[in-house]
Amino acid sequence: MKNLLMTTTLALALSAPVFASGTHSGGHDDDHVGEHAQMMIGKPGDAASVDRTINVTMRETDDGDMVFSPEAFEIAQGETIRFNVTNAGALEHEFVLDTMAGNEAHKEMMAKMDMEHDDPNSIRLDEGASGDVIWTFSNAGTFEFACLIPGHYESGMHGPITVAQNSEQNEADFSSGKIKKIDAKAGKVTIIHGPLPKLDMPAMTMVFRADEAMIAKMSEGKEVEFVADRVNGKLTVTAIK
Ligand SMILES: [Cu+2]
Numbered sequence: 758m759k760n761l762l763m764t765t766t767l768a769l770a771l772s773a774p775v776f777a778s779g780t781h782s783g784g785h786d787d788d789h790v791g792e793h794a795q796m797m798i799g800k801p802g803d804a805a806s807v808d809r810t811i812n813v814t815m816r817e818t819d820d821g822d823m824v825f826s827p828e829a830f831e832i833a834q835g836e837t838i839r840f841n842v843t844n845a846g847a848l849e850h851e852f853v854l855d856t857m858a859g860n861e862a863h864k865e866m867m868a869k870m871d872m873e874h875d876d877p878n879s880i881r882l883d884e885g886a887s888g889d890v891i892w893t894f895s896n897a898g899t900f901e902f903a904c905l906i907p908g909h910y911e912s913g914m915h916g917p918i919t920v921a922q923n924s925e926q927n928e929a930d931f932s933s934g935k936i937k938k939i940d941a942k943a944g945k946v947t948i949i950h951g952p953l954p955k956l957d958m959p960a961m962t963m964v965f966r967a968d969e970a971m972i973a974k975m976s977e978g979k980e981v982e983f984v985a986d987r988v989n990g991k992l993t994v995t996a997i998k
Pocket residue numbers: 823849850851904905906909914
């Protein structure tokens with residue numbers, strides 16, 4: 758029973774990074790492969806399409822804290838970042854990109870057993886070592902970078918990643934549509950629309966997610982130009998005019 762529980766906990770906690778190329782050397786199974794094509798925070802980036810490089814340093818301070826520098830990242834949705842991570846401390850550290858919930862779950866697991874990540878969203882470095890994590894931030898939102906080695910998170914090794922929604926929309930991404938129904942309470946709208954280039958979908962009538970700002974620009978029966986994209990796996994209106 759204990760084993761079964763443990764396996765379940767692992768499977769849940771590891772909902773985080775699951776890629777065919779990812780390996781976990783800490784001894785957990787990869788039987789959950791394929792459940793998630795990509796993480797909430799995005800997906801492994803392609804070295805050829807890096808938009809910018811951010812240098813990150815990890816170290817201990819004289820007063821016993823452990824820190825990342827810089828302390829926060831501001832990223833635009835869709836950007837591919839090369840994190841050039843250096844461990845300038847005297848202890849081993851790691852750099853993990855995930856949601857706060859994902860890091861929390863992974864941290865709890867690491868407190869129970871010593872494991873090393875070797876997933877594309879993380880890098881573990883010995884003192885003096887450096888390495889790259891290349892990541893594409895596909896979704897807007899607030900995420901987190903952290904060191905999940907037991908005790909390090911609590912000593913200060915975590916910081917926010919703010920991914921701002923991309924407001925510069927390509928004209929070619931807009932589709933024409935007619936608002937059929939608005940359910941403001943549920944944050945949903947039904948649109949009779951033409952082809953959706955960003956989603957590679959044909960003309961039809963579909964329900965989309967839309968936030969308050971988007972719904973404010975709509976009324977039932979109105980003809981609109983809008984952009985639909987996938988946000989956290991849901992078809993969402995991301996721009997309207
Ligand atoms: Cu650390």
